[in-house]
Amino acid sequence: MPRTTVVESPGCPPLRALTTDILGLVKVVEARAKPAGAAKVVETWGAPDASRAIVAASLADRAADPVLAVARKNGVVELLNPLNGDALAAVKTVEQAPNDSDAEVDPLVALHLFTRQASDSILGTFIACTDKGKASIRSITKENASSSSDVRPSTTWDVCSGGNVQFCSVDHGESYAMFGGKGIEVNLWDITSYSKIWSAKSPRANSLGIFTRPWFTAGTFLCEDDHRKIVACTNNHQVRLYDTALQRRPAISVDFRESPIKAVAADPNGHDVYIGTGTGDLASFDMRTGLDSYLRIWDTNTRQLLSAVFLKQHLTAVVLDAYFSIEEPGETGSKELESSMEAEAEAEAEAEVRKEKKKKKSKIIAEDEDGAAGKEKKKKKSKTIAEDGDAAEAEVRNGKKKKKSKAINEDQTEVGVVDHNDSDGEMYARKERKKKKSRTIEEDEERDSDGEICSPKRRKSGESSKCLKKKSKKQQIA
Known part of the structure; x- marks a missing residue:
């Protein structure tokens, strides 16, 4: 009105x-x-x-x-x-x-x-x-x-x-x-x-x-x-x-x-x-x-009435949503229910796919981290083994030097005890020195061979004790 x-x-x-x-x-x-x-x-x-x-x-x-x-x-x-x-x-x-x-x-x-x-x-x-x-x-x-x-x-x-x-x-x-x-x-x-x-x-x-x-x-x-x-x-x-x-x-x-x-x-x-x-x-x-409370939708090209909706009250304005997604409504309520259920199922499937992707991605990241950590551990372990081998070699060398110096000192003391005017005694002392020297050389060669067999770089836990046992047996035999 x-x-x-x-x-x-x-x-x-x-x-x-x-x-x-x-x-x-x-x-x-x-x-x-x-x-x-x-x-x-x-x-x-x-x-x-x-x-x-x-x-x-x-x-x-x-x-x-x-x-x-x-x-x-x-x-x-x-x-x-x-x-x-x-x-x-x-x-x-x-x-x-x-x-x-x-x-x-x-x-x-x-x-x-x-x-x-x-x-x-x-x-x-x-x-x-x-x-x-x-x-x-x-x-x-x-x-x-x-x-x-x-x-x-x-x-x-x-x-x-x-x-x-x-x-x-x-x-x-x-x-x-x-x-x-x-x-x-x-x-x-x-x-x-x-x-x-x-x-x-x-x-x-x-x-x-x-x-x-x-x-x-x-x-x-x-x-x-x-x-x-x-x-x-x-x-x-x-x-x-x-x-x-x-x-x-x-x-x-x-x-x-x-x-x-x-x-x-x-x-x-x-x-x-x-x-x-x-x-x-x-x-x-x-x-x-x-003015009759109807919303009418027309085709501007064909001048055809597409749809009419009765809205009860007098209308004052109409605006259109340009970003409305085009969806085809179902012909009956059952079709609408089915379409809604299908939409929910699709949404759940998409969610599952996303979860699986996230799990795979996190797993790959964890494996990469574990691989990096393993590499670091291996590097540290090899470095430690190399350091232990170098220390063992240094100890063997020091032991050899000490024994050699000890043998020389013993020879010098024995020479000092024997009388120089006594030729028989001198000959006997020379023979004794030669025997000791040859014995010392043989022991050194045996130690070197034992050291090559038990290399400190490849030595595992328990191998050092075996090498020591072998040395002790050979010393007893000598």
């Missing part, structure tokens, strides 16, 4: 308006810059006469040679100069039935004066429609403008087979016309070929199964450059938006107050419409947004 407020009038901008009434008068209302905001009637054209009441009017608003057309109750269409009110032409389109006859009257109800001019000789061309749905197009030339003879229509056709036409609206390009009325669904015609191209379909029955009889009171084309979007208003206070390229039923239907809607006009912006009711209420609607 649109918001209604009461505000103080700030004044009216400069404008000029032409009004018609039931007495057949045309009044000119103007608002000038000084005094600001004061609109008043400046001129009145015609004499009051109820039989010549004006039922429809249309203005060919051109910079040069503008024309105002009015359709009167007696079936006459007059062309007037909108600048000074001079009558340019008068054409009788329908015959008025005599007062004493029972002939059915078919008055004019709709009129549109074409803005474009086919040639300079034509004063004006208009389309008119009667209450029973007889539409006609007539052109008035400047030659027969002053004559009182009837101008025959160039084309006449029936826009309905029953009901009462209440409005006619022509698009901005003046190639299509829309008709509607009481008992007549909105229908669209190509007035260049005089053929019907689209007709609306009644809305579905209400909750009680009751169909609403069509009763359209006003209509207009929403966009200047697109004749496929039309807005029609009903006597049941509804505003309906139709897309003739999409479907026959209304795309949007909005209720406004409780009074019949009598007039509708489109804004030049192409998405707003202004409506007026029989009780004087005015409202504007933005037809781009739905």
Whole structure:
């Protein structure tokens, strides 16, 4: 429901308006810059006469040679100069039935004066429609403008087979016309070929199964450059938006107050419409947004309705997530459950794979660390063995030196004890020294051979004791 407020009038901008009434008068209302905001009637054209009441009017608003057309109750269409009110032409389109006859009257109800001019000789061309749905197009030339003879229509056709036409609206390009009325669904015609191209379909029955009889009171084309979007208003206070390229039923239907809607006009912006009711209420609607609490998703290329969701409350805004991941929902609840279970299973499998990868990686790292530690231990062990072997060799050498020096000292002491003058004793001492020397040399050779067998570099635990045992045995034997 649109918001209604009461505000103080700030004044009216400069404008000029032409009004018609039931007495057949045309009044000119103007608002000038000084005094600001004061609109008043400046001129009145015609004499009051109820039989010549004006039922429809249309203005060919051109910079040069503008024309105002009015359709009167007696079936006459007059062309007037909108600048000074001079009558340019008068054409009788329908015959008025005599007062004493029972002939059915078919008055004019709709009129549109074409803005474009086919040639300079034509004063004006208009389309008119009667209450029973007889539409006609007539052109008035400047030659027969002053004559009182009837101008025959160039084309006449029936826009309905029953009901009462209440409005006619022509698009901005003046190639299509829309008709509607009481008992007549909105229908669209190509007035260049005089053929019907689209007709609306009644809305579905209400909750009680009751169909609403069509009763359209006003209509207009929403966009200047697109004749496929039309807005029609009903006597049941509804505003309906139709897309003739999409479907026959209304795309949007909005209720406004409780009074019949009598007039509708489109804004030049192409998405707003202004409506007026029989009780004087005015409202504007933005037809781009739905007021029926539906979210509708459309294909901009094919103009096809893809989906509609009822959201209960009136909507205020819609935003789209551009990074939404495309997922196909299951057709039933079981499929959705299966898909969710599959997703969980996949997630668990991925988690297991990650755990296995982490374990393998940690194992490889541990093995690398153990390998490095083993290498370090081996290096340290070989270094220790080499150091032990070097120490053992040094001890063996020191022992040899000590024994050699000891043997030399013993020889020197024995030489000192023997008398030098005693030749026999001297010979005996020399022999003893030779024996000791040879014995010492043999012991040294045996030690060297034992040292080569028990190398300190390859010596293991327990081998040193074996070598010592061998030495002791050999010493005993010697």
